[in-house]
Amino acid sequence: MDYIYRPLISFDWNLLFSMLTFICLFLVLKHFFFDKVKAFMDKREANVQKQLDDARVANEEADARLAEYEDVVSKAEEKGREILKESKKMAEERADAIVSGAKSQAQEIVQNAEKKAEQERAKAVSDMKNDIAQIAVMAASQIVGKEIKDNGEEVIIDKIIEEAGAGKWQN
Numbered sequence: 001m002d003y004i005y006r007p008l009i010s011f012d013w014n015l016l017f018s019m020l021t022f023i024c025l026f027l028v029l030k031h032f033f034f035d036k037v038k039a040f041m042d043k044r045e046a047n048v049q050k051q052l053d054d055a056r057v058a059n060e061e062a063d064a065r066l067a068e069y070e071d072v073v074s075k076a077e078e079k080g081r082e083i084l085k086e087s088k089k090m091a092e093e094r095a096d097a098i099v100s101g102a103k104s105q106a107q108e109i110v111q112n113a114e115k116k117a118e119q120e121r122a123k124a125v126s127d128m129k130n131d132i133a134q135i136a137v138m139a140a141s142q143i144v145g146k147e148i149k150d151n152g153e154e155v156i157i158d159k160i161i162e163e164a165g166a167g168k169w170q171n
Contacts, residue, residue: 135160 139160 142160
């Protein structure tokens with residue numbers, strides 16, 4: 001029955017030496033290693049915190065640049081649409097100018113042709129009047145130069161018309 005009432009920790013020399021060894025080891029480790037390990041851990045924590053801060057700043061800068069680039073791209077797209085719109089408008093104005101120029105040239109050509117036709121008609125009428133006057137003068141001179149008989153005038157006039165139609169009287 002000895003086993004039942006035994007204390008969990010019994011105080012003996014082994015326990016005392018184990019505790020003294022532990023305390024000495026703890027003091028030696030604390031003196032040589034704990035401060036250095038704590039300084040290393042603090043330094044490492046500061047380094048990690050600095051890297052996190054740098055990463056956050058870099059991320060913010062990247063977001064700002066992304067927003068700036070998106071703004072630049074949207075402005076470029078808007079400018080491109082504006083340039084296309086202006087180009088289309090200029091092309092339409094140019095086409096309208098070309099069409100109106102062609103219409104005015106066609107109108108001038110038609111007017112010139114009408115003027116020329118009118119001049120040709122006037123010249124033809126003038127030439128015809130001159131030819132008729134010459135024919136009348138020749139007819140009168142032939143009639144005066146010959147004796148007139150009953151049907152003699154008609155024969156002379158027919159002869160003059162035939163000669164004028166054949167081109168014998170033209171200069």
